[in-house]
Amino acid sequence: MTKGVRRDRTDHTHPVGTHRSPSADASVPDAPHHREHRKTPHQSSAVTWDQARAYAYSAALPCPAVRVALADALGERLARPLTALSAMPAFDTAAMDGFAVCGLDTQRWTIVGRLRADAADQDMDLAPGQAVEIATGAALPRGASAVLPYEHTQREANSVITVGATRRALEPRQHIRHRGEEYEAGDVLLPVRTELTAMALGLAAAAGHDTLEVMGRPCVRALVTGDELITSGLPGRGRVRDATGPQLPGLVAWAGGRLTSVRHVSDSLDALVGEFDRATEELVIVSGSSSVGPVDHLQAALRRLGAEPLVTSVACRPGHPQSLHQLPDGRLIAGLPGNPLAALVGFLTLVVPAIQGARGLPLPPLPRVGNGGITSHPTMTRLVPVQVRDGRAVPLPHGGSAMLRSVAQADALAVMKPAARPAEGAPLLALPTAHNSSS
Ligand SMILES: Nc1nc2c(c(=O)[nH]1)N[C@H]1C(S)=C(S)[C@@H](COP(=O)(O)OP(=O)(O)OC[C@H]3O[C@@H](n4cnc5c(N)ncnc54)[C@H](O)[C@@H]3O)O[C@H]1N2
Numbered sequence: 001m002t003k004g005v006r007r008d009r010t011d012h013t014h015p016v017g018t019h020r021s022p023s024a025d026a027s028v029p030d031a032p033h034h035r036e037h038r039k040t041p042h043q044s045s046a047v048t049w050d051q052a053r054a055y056a057y058s059a060a061l062p063c064p065a066v067r068v069a070l071a072d073a074l075g076e077r078l079a080r081p082l083t084a085l086s087a088m089p090a091f092d093t094a095a096m097d098g099f100a101v102c103g104l105d106t107q108r109w110t111i112v113g114r115l116r117a118d119a120a121d122q123d124m125d126l127a128p129g130q131a132v133e134i135a136t137g138a139a140l141p142r143g144a145s146a147v148l149p150y151e152h153t154q155r156e157a158n159s160v161i162t163v164g165a166t167r168r169a170l171e172p173r174q175h176i177r178h179r180g181e182e183y184e185a186g187d188v189l190l191p192v193r194t195e196l197t198a199m200a201l202g203l204a205a206a207a208g209h210d211t212l213e214v215m216g217r218p219c220v221r222a223l224v225t226g227d228e229l230i231t232s233g234l235p236g237r238g239r240v241r242d243a244t245g246p247q248l249p250g251l252v253a254w255a256g257g258r259l260t261s262v263r264h265v266s267d268s269l270d271a272l273v274g275e276f277d278r279a280t281e282e283l284v285i286v287s288g289s290s291s292v293g294p295v296d297h298l299q300a301a302l303r304r305l306g307a308e309p310l311v312t313s314v315a316c317r318p319g320h321p322q323s324l325h326q327l328p329d330g331r332l333i334a335g336l337p338g339n340p341l342a343a344l345v346g347f348l349t350l351v352v353p354a355i356q357g358a359r360g361l362p363l364p365p366l367p368r369v370g371n372g373g374i375t376s377h378p379t380m381t382r383l384v385p386v387q388v389r390d391g392r393a394v395p396l397p398h399g400g401s402a403m404l405r406s407v408a409q410a411d412a413l414a415v416m417k418p419a420a421r422p423a424e425g426a427p428l429l430a431l432p433t434a435h436n437s438s439s
């Protein structure tokens with residue numbers, strides 16, 4: 001039995017309106033709720049690529065919302081609508097440096113004082129014919145009719161007079177920003193789930209927020225197995241450079257998870273079970289050990305933990321030995337094949353949807369472009385690194401399951417359903433390229 005807090009789904013404050021409905025998305029087949037899904041008898045057979053994706057999405061436990069300081073909120077998503085805590089502006093204020101004047105039936109006012117923007121405690125009344133020198137942003141004195149910018153005025157002893165065009169065109173309330181002209185306290189400024197950009201954080205601060213409630217992200221632990229793996233130096237016989245570990249920080253961050261650690265685990269059942277026992281994360285990724293070789297201990301470890309198989313094989317190429325299991329406390333274990341491109345396919349098929357589901361975000365549909373020569377397999381979904389040229393997906397060479405050369409230059413993976421015809425085009429699965437965001 002793994003350690004970790006058993007979490008009841010009903011205990012989770014999921015953001016308003018974020019209930020997941022994968023079937024609402026045309027690209028995803030109906031996925032059973034994970035409890036119903038427990039009954040589905042596909043433990044020993046491959047599920048389709050679409051099913052695997054949908055099962056991972058619906059099996060993930062929703063993460064509770066968290067409250068964070070504004071400084072930590074960049075890139076997070078609002079767990080509830082952003083409402084203004086104060087009106088903007090919070091008081092009538094000067095929009096120009098100059099003079100606030102009382103009465104517009106004259107062109108000369110007596111200067112009776114000066115107001116700076118930080119003058120909080122000056123409570124002033126202007127009488128007709130009076131003016132106060134005022135800074136942009138300062139609270140307007142009572143009785144002010146308009147603000148005259150310095151450029152349109154001239155000072156004469158202790159008076160100010162208008163000059164130039166302003167002389168003829170004095171408008172009531174000119175150059176005054178009215179209290180609440182942008183928004184009132186309680187107004188909704190941004191809807192739930194909005195991604196907090198730099199501008200959104202500025203807005204939140206202006207509206208009076210110090211902290212924000214944002215949608216939670218699942219914690220992810222990665223276990224990289226394979227005694228042949230080395231983490232530095234040249235590969236050689238019996239020594240293979242780990243090519244999956246270095247991808248995981250970027251992949252998990254792009255997918256919206258929080259990677260707690262990437263641990264290299266020796267090929268032993270006890271070592272693997274020990275790692276699972278120490279894990280408290282919502283999602284554990286295991287790379288390698290997915291097959292049936294003498295040192296592939298993942299299946300035995302999962303059995304020992306009492307984990308329930310949700311997906312044990314996916315009818316896709318590459319990446320068919322990927323798997324998804326659920327621990328008794330609801331946490332997920334995703335098994336990625338050892339071959340690096342197959343591992344990436346497993347990540348995109350199972351881990352990205354699980355993270356989206358845990359965050360309460362929809363599973364994005366796959367945009368479709370023209371097929372620039374990608375072939376399909378009769379019974380398996382093919383995932384093919386492609387570049388998009390002139391609106392068509394063109395397959396890259398070196399797309400074998402152990403190869404990263406093409407995917408490192410690819411725009412996307414084309415998802416070719418079994419026996420898909422070229423005329424149907426190519427649905428594209430996003431990769432974490434420089435100009436791409438997962439959600
Ligand atoms: N009898 C069968 N054998 C295999 C099957 C099968 O269905 N029946 N499937 C093959 C496929 S497809 C794959 S993929 C692999 C998956 O095997 P494992 O997940 O157990 O992975 P390993 O055996 O440890 O490694 C396979 C291959 O990948 C290299 N590798 C592993 N991890 C990494 C890494 N982090 N970075 C770079 N390369 C890695 C490893 O050295 C092996 O060359 O099983 C097939 N066999």
Ligand code: MOO
Binds near residue numbers: 320342
């Ligand atoms: O997962 Mo394997 O081919 O599909 O490398």
